[in-house]
Each structure stands twice: as structure tokens, then as C-alpha cells.
Amino acid sequence: MTNSTPVYRNYINGEWRDSENGKTQHSINPANKNEIVGIIPDSSKQDLEDAVAAAKAAKLAWRKLAGVQRGNFLFKVADIMESRTNEIGEAMTMEMGKTLPEAKGETARGVAILRYYAGEGMRKIGDVIPSSDADAFLYTTRSPIGTVGVISPWNFPVAIPIWKIAPALIYGNSVVWKPATETAVTAAKVMQCFHDAGLPSGVLNMIVGSGSVIGQGIAEHADINGITFTGSNAVGKAVGQAALARGAKYQLEMGGKNPIIIAADADLDLAVEATISGGLRSTGQKCTATSRVIVEKDVYEEFKSKLLGKVAELKVGNGLDSGTWLGPCANEKQMDTVLSYINKGVEEGAVLLHGGTRPADGDLADGFYVTPAIFDKVTSRMSIAQEEIFGPVLTLIEVNDMQEAIELANDTDYGLSASIYTRNIGNAMLFVQEMEAGLVRVNAETAGVELQAPFGGMKQSSSHSREQGQAAIEFYTSIKTVFIKP
Numbered sequence: 001m002t003n004s005t006p007v008y009r010n011y012i013n014g015e016w017r018d019s020e021n022g023k024t025q026h027s028i029n030p031a032n033k034n035e036i037v038g039i040i041p042d043s044s045k046q047d048l049e050d051a052v053a054a055a056k057a058a059k060l061a062w063r064k065l066a067g068v069q070r071g072n073f074l075f076k077v078a079d080i081m082e083s084r085t086n087e088i089g090e091a092m093t094m095e096m097g098k099t100l101p102e103a104k105g106e107t108a109r110g111v112a113i114l115r116y117y118a119g120e121g122m123r124k125i126g127d128v129i130p131s132s133d134a135d136a137f138l139y140t141t142r143s144p145i146g147t148v149g150v151i152s153p154w155n156f157p158v159a160i161p162i163w164k165i166a167p168a169l170i171y172g173n174s175v176v177w178k179p180a181t182e183t184a185v186t187a188a189k190v191m192q193c194f195h196d197a198g199l200p201s202g203v204l205n206m207i208v209g210s211g212s213v214i215g216q217g218i219a220e221h222a223d224i225n226g227i228t229f230t231g232s233n234a235v236g237k238a239v240g241q242a243a244l245a246r247g248a249k250y251q252l253e254m255g256g257k258n259p260i261i262i263a264a265d266a267d268l269d270l271a272v273e274a275t276i277s278g279g280l281r282s283t284g285q286k287c288t289a290t291s292r293v294i295v296e297k298d299v300y301e302e303f304k305s306k307l308l309g310k311v312a313e314l315k316v317g318n319g320l321d322s323g324t325w326l327g328p329c330a331n332e333k334q335m336d337t338v339l340s341y342i343n344k345g346v347e348e349g350a351v352l353l354h355g356g357t358r359p360a361d362g363d364l365a366d367g368f369y370v371t372p373a374i375f376d377k378v379t380s381r382m383s384i385a386q387e388e389i390f391g392p393v394l395t396l397i398e399v400n401d402m403q404e405a406i407e408l409a410n411d412t413d414y415g416l417s418a419s420i421y422t423r424n425i426g427n428a429m430l431f432v433q434e435m436e437a438g439l440v441r442v443n444a445e446t447a448g449v450e451l452q453a454p455f456g457g458m459k460q461s462s463s464h465s466r467e468q469g470q471a472a473i474e475f476y477t478s479i480k481t482v483f484i485k486p
């Protein structure tokens, strides 16, 4: 740490504030654990109380604005964020490791999401319904739920909070946001865009601190009317239970164990490209990442050898270097988890064909790197085929036919995303009908979410709600049915 290490604060009631207990922690660079990206707050419950009080006080005036007026703020935030794409992208790469082009791409996606929801301020929020009383006017409108708690993870530190905050705000809610500490510097830069756009004080507040204090505090706080969470399954369920216990609304987006099926008739070159992109970009740290690669036996060996050839070409390194394809894991705990799953895979009898090691040489030795791992001879019940690893690990599973492929694709507790490569329309239709997943994609990778379409999972992947697109209105508002008689 040097005297010039930047210091970041909480954002409460329109001001940047130190945590009341003065405690701080470090956000470090996963590409070099000796580099501190920023000094960030380690906030207390009192900071959360202050933020919730500010959000509660601000919500009435914010709700009373016209949707178009709220939208105009979001358009301004989008313009400011767009002009800071490089700065925000660099902070993201330095804090969680994804490559700079991916980080800038994600920031651009944040800008697009802001503009989409800014436009929502002008769209309809209800229906006219014929009443059984000929003189009466029966219609629906929507009310904001009040103050929303946003708990976001480190893997998409711009896109995920924005796809929660933007709809919360446009539909008239105030917000208390707890970003992941790993990416608190990126979060502060996002927050600064809202501040510079002139958002009224208290409408959006940001508190940086531990999950067990600030995250749980949000879940349990009586003045937080709804909680939206993305992260691990265990924490998500605890958040949901705390919300349910006090009658608050909640929305959870948790893990995935996403399959790609490679049919015997697939274009294998395209399928290899999609497997690599879906499974290994962002170092496999997406809830939509491809993890189980289910291949029909007639093309198994050919697919495997093409995949190995291409994976061998991927350059692992610091995400800021232009030649890098794959950055480090986002933090040490994540790297340790990935390495322990690699050991487990070998112990369970899968064959590690490629990678799965920690580079020990030169600059990479100080980072949380794991080379991309490919496992052969995987069976569906092995832990590496069942549990979310969240790292650069692909498991290859051989099947006899399409029916078996779909059965194994569904043989998981999760149901977020799934894809198939095939040129046979019958295979494609069967897959779309039979797959238990919220996102099913034909001749496309498992990752890749379109901001204007609903996003969420089946089974253990979500609380069965959907985010993004028009679907977001369901969580951030309540329907009010109105009957008026002159």
C-alpha cells in the first residue's frame, strides 16, 4: 500500500461518508495479490441504519415524480457511464480479473440496460378491464414496493447491480445497495455516475461491508420492503428465508450447472467455439457458464480433439494485457475452490486431459490463476458434474443418443441455462420441450443474456422469479386493482 492508494467511501443520503467505526479493508488485484486496488469501508450496522433511513425518507418524493422524469435521470447516468467506460472497465479488470475487453463490454451493457429502463418510464403500467357495472371504470395500475435492498456479487460488478437498480428506480422505489467487497471500487465508480447525474439524495445509497453484517442486515431490516439477490445458493436461500420470515418480497438468482449438448450432426467447429466461449470466458465465473459438455458418441473423439487443440491456444494472463484470453480467478477462495474440485475430479476417476494447474512461473505466480481444465470420462453423478465450480473447468460426458443426452442434461439440481448444437430440427424441438432450464439456446453458447428478455432459472437456480426486460416490473411493483364509480 502507498500513500496514493485511493480511498473509497459509502454513499449515504447523497454524500460520500467513511464508515462510522472508521474501519477499512482492502480490495486487492487477483492478478497480483500484492497490489491493493483501493481502500474500502468495512461498514457497521449503524451505516446500514443510516442508509435505510435515507432511503425511507426519499422514497415518497421519488415515487411522486412522473416515470418520464425518473427516466431522464437514468438517461443522464447512462451518458456519464458511457463516457467513463475505460475507467470503469479498468477498475473491474483490476478487481476481479476478467479481461479488459470483457470488462468494457460489460460496462457498455450496463449503459444499454440503463437506457432500456429509462424508456420504461414512458411505457404502460396497467390494463383497463371491463367491469360488471356498466357505469364503473375498472383498471390496474402499479405501485412501487418501497425501499429495495440490492445484494450483488463480484462476477458482473456493473451489469448485475444495474439490472437490479435501474428497474427498482424507474418503477419508483428507493434503493440500498450492498455490492460485493471484492468489487467495491468498481461499485463506487458506478455510484459516482448516479451522483454526477444529480439523482436526489437518499434515492440510491451504497454500503460496503461484509455479507454477514450488511447483507444479512438488509435481509432482516423491517424498513426494506423487497430484496433482490444474486450469488451462491446457500446465501440466497438464507436471504430468502429471512425475507419470508418478516413478510418481505424477495427475488433470488443463484447458481447453475449448465449443459451443452453436441449432437452427432452438429457443426463441430462452431460447437467447439461455443463450448470454449460459454465455459471459459470470465474464467468460467458466470452463473450461465457451460460446465457439462454432453457429446454423442459418434463425434465424441473428433469433438474432443478439436476442443483440446483450441483450448491449448488460450493465453492465460493479466486481464489488462492485450494478448490475454483468460484472466485469474476473482479471489483466493475462488481459486482454492476450483483447485479442490480439480483434485476431487481426479479422485472420483475422471481423467484430466488438460490444465487444471496453478502457473508457478514469473508474473503469474502472484495471481490467482488456474489453467483451463478439461476432464474426460466424466459420469453424471460425479461432484464435478453436479456442483457449481465457478471456474475454468469443462467436464466431457459421452452419450449414446439424444434421449440420453437430454436425460443427463436434466440430471442436476440446477436449471438456469442449457444449449444444444445440432442441424436437426427434431433434436432442437425435443431439446426446447424437454429441457428444465429458464434459458434454452439452440446453436448458441449457454452464456449470453439479452437485457430486453426475461432471465432466471428453474429448479434450484432461482426463486422462480425473472429479472430483466419487462419481467422486472413483476418484482419491483405491486399491482393495484382500481374500481371507480362516478
Ligand SMILES: NC(=O)C1=CN([C@@H]2O[C@H](COP(=O)(O)OP(=O)(O)OC[C@H]3O[C@@H](n4cnc5c(N)ncnc54)[C@H](O)[C@@H]3O)[C@@H](O)[C@H]2O)C=CC1
Binding pocket: 151, 152, 153, 154, 155, 178, 179, 180, 181, 209, 210, 211, 212, 214, 215, 216, 217, 219, 230, 231, 232, 233, 235, 236, 238, 239, 253, 254, 255, 256, 286, 287, 334, 337, 388, 389, 390
Ligand atoms: N449466481 C451467480 O452469479 C454467482 C454465484 N456465486 C457462487 O457462489 C460461490 C461463492 O461466491 P461468494 O462470493 O462467496 O458468494 P456469496 O453468495 O457469498 O456472495 C454474493 C453476495 O452476497 C453477500 N453475502 C454473503 N453472505 C451473506 C449473508 N449471510 N447475507 C446476505 N448477503 C450475504 C456477499 O457479500 C455478496 O455481496 C461461487 O463459487 C459461486 O458458485 C457467486 C457469485 C455470483
Ligand SMILES: O=C(O)CCC(=O)C(=O)O
Binding pocket: 155, 156, 160, 230, 285, 286, 287, 288, 447, 448, 449
Ligand atoms: O451470462 C450472462 O451474461 C449473465 C450471467 C449472470 O447473470 C451471472 O453470472 O450471474
